[in-house]
Amino acid sequence: MTDWSVCFILSVMTNSKIKKSPRERIIETACDLFYKQGFHATGINQIISESAVAKASFYDHFPSKDELIHDYVFEMSKRDFADFCAEIDEYDTAEERFYGPLHILGPWFIETDYRGCPFQNVVSEIPLKDERILEMIKKHRARERDFFRQLGKEYIDERSELSDVDPDALADMYELLFDGAIANATAYRSMDPVESAIASLKNYLGR
Amino acid sequence: MTDWSVCFILSVMTNSKIKKSPRERIIETACDLFYKQGFHATGINQIISESAVAKASFYDHFPSKDELIHDYVFEMSKRDFADFCAEIDEYDTAEERFYGPLHILGPWFIETDYRGCPFQNVVSEIPLKDERILEMIKKHRARERDFFRQLGKEYIDERSELSDVDPDALADMYELLFDGAIANATAYRSMDPVESAIASLKNYLGR
DNA sequence: GTCTATATTCTGATAGAC
DNA sequence: GTCTATCAGAATATAGAC
Numbered sequence: 001m002t003d004w005s006v007c008f009i010l011s012v013m014t015n016s017k018i019k020k021s022p023r024e025r026i027i028e029t030a031c032d033l034f035y036k037q038g039f040h041a042t043g044i045n046q047i048i049s050e051s052a053v054a055k056a057s058f059y060d061h062f063p064s065k066d067e068l069i070h071d072y073v074f075e076m077s078k079r080d081f082a083d084f085c086a087e088i089d090e091y092d093t094a095e096e097r098f099y100g101p102l103h104i105l106g107p108w109f110i111e112t113d114y115r116g117c118p119f120q121n122v123v124s125e126i127p128l129k130d131e132r133i134l135e136m137i138k139k140h141r142a143r144e145r146d147f148f149r150q151l152g153k154e155y156i157d158e159r160s161e162l163s164d165v166d167p168d169a170l171a172d173m174y175e176l177l178f179d180g181a182i183a184n185a186t187a188y189r190s191m192d193p194v195e196s197a198i199a200s201l202k203n204y205l206g207r
Numbered sequence: 208m209t210d211w212s213v214c215f216i217l218s219v220m221t222n223s224k225i226k227k228s229p230r231e232r233i234i235e236t237a238c239d240l241f242y243k244q245g246f247h248a249t250g251i252n253q254i255i256s257e258s259a260v261a262k263a264s265f266y267d268h269f270p271s272k273d274e275l276i277h278d279y280v281f282e283m284s285k286r287d288f289a290d291f292c293a294e295i296d297e298y299d300t301a302e303e304r305f306y307g308p309l310h311i312l313g314p315w316f317i318e319t320d321y322r323g324c325p326f327q328n329v330v331s332e333i334p335l336k337d338e339r340i341l342e343m344i345k346k347h348r349a350r351e352r353d354f355f356r357q358l359g360k361e362y363i364d365e366r367s368e369l370s371d372v373d374p375d376a377l378a379d380m381y382e383l384l385f386d387g388a389i390a391n392a393t394a395y396r397s398m399d400p401v402e403s404a405i406a407s408l409k410n411y412l413g414r
Numbered sequence: 415g416t417c418t419a420t421a422t423t424c425t426g427a428t429a430g431a432c
Numbered sequence: 433g434t435c436t437a438t439c440a441g442a443a444t445a446t447a448g449a450c
Contacts, residue, residue, distance in 0.1 A: 037334075038247065038332050040245065040248055041332070115331070115335065116330065117390075119394065120327065120331065120390055120394070123323065123393055124245065124327065124328035124331045125245055125247075125248070125331065125332065127244075128322065128393075128396065134394070134396075138395055141394060141395070172406070172407065173407040173410075175387065175391065175400075176384045176387030176388055176391065176403060177380075177383045177384065178387065179390045179391060180382065180383030180384060180385065180386040181387075183324075183327055183387070183390060184348065184383065184386060186330055186335075187326065187327070187330050187341070187345065187348060188348070189335065189341070193383060196379040196380065196382075196383060200380040203380070203411070204407075204410070
């Protein structure tokens with residue numbers, strides 16, 4: 001392989017993939033493809049070619065394609081929280097932060113070709129027997145729910161007229177509205193369900 | 208073939224499959240398998256053998272496996288409504304009927320090995336480009352939302368203290384809570400999210 | 415690179431309707 | 433007899449996993 005072809009390969013790779021280890025490149029590629037195409041619809045050959053590793057290297061790092069799904073869920077959970085926290089931090093008031101997770105969805109739908117909640121998608125593709133994956137997904141959702149609870153608590157504490165609102169009931173409701181909004185927005189390819197979720201919360205909080 | 212062997216064959220077939228045409232058997236089998244295993248994870252050979260048709264017969268009725276997904280969505284939508292309507296009719300009061308769709312989920316989770324909303328699962332497996340499927344799913348959800356609206360309207364009309372509740376806002380909220388509850392109950396394999404949805408509605412309606 | 419699985423097509427045969 | 437629907441299975445091509 002000449003230097004030029006190396007240059008070419010590097011140039012067509014996303015910046016984020018340069019200099020990363022084969023293992024990191026594989027996981028990153030798998031995340032992109034699994035999310036965009038789904039797990040079963042993504043072949044191992046595509047993962048191998050797009051992550052620019054040798055087939056032997058792949059099977060050196062992972063015993064099988066199935067194992068990748070664990071890393072996928074783990075990685076997506078990490079990303080999801082990092083993204084949310086970073087964006088929520090931008091908001092100034094407790095009210096903005098409270099509605100933040102829902103407001104954030106809009107740009108995500110437009111900028112990325114959004115395909116719904118990755119964890120929901122995993123649950124619908126894998127058999128419900130894989131305890132390890134289900135545990136990770138449960139953990140993610142529980143963390144997400146706590147995140148919503150925290151945002152709700154801060155909002156409640158700031159507003160005296162909200163003092164009788166139960167933060168736990170609010171968090172449970174938020175989680176359901178949030179997931180329902182994502183599911184419907186994905187199917188409808190419209191932000192209307194997200195608007196409905198916001199309206200429902202405002203209604204519930206009496207404002 | 209003796210009369211006895213015919214008896215035997217008929218007896219091992221599910222009643223529902225007796226006397227049905229090959230086409231009907233194929234669709235019925237496909238519905239079962241796509242729902243239980245997912246679309247991509249289900250091979251054409253399994254569909255063919257379990258529906259007891261010849262391979263040529265299958266391709267006589269369907270140009271490809273992909274086409275089956277349309278009949279799958281259509282059939283599941285039909286079943287879904289038939290099941291809901293039948294069960295809701297059993298309830299006596301407007302209040303019971305209003306919470307009926309959520310209460311019904313419990314037995315479904317226990318009796319069938321529930322794998323979440325079939326339409327949600329289709330959306331996560333197929334590329335978002337297939338307009339025909341997306342249209343059917345949109346139509347299903349819109350009908351479902353109207354169903355919730357109707358139940359809400361009857362409940363509101365019956366109770367004077369609910370007279371200021373907007374049936375449309377309530378229906379939007381119901382749809383989101385319902386879908387969120389199904390998604391979470393499937394992932395958690397617990398009815399807690401369904402209970403949360405019921406609690407949220409009761410809270411919202413001030414009771 | 416190898417081997418398996420999958421989707422699809424093709425061949426030949428049977429049974430009933432007209 | 434002809435036509436159509438069905439069945440059984442071989443043959444092919446492709447894609448997949450390893």
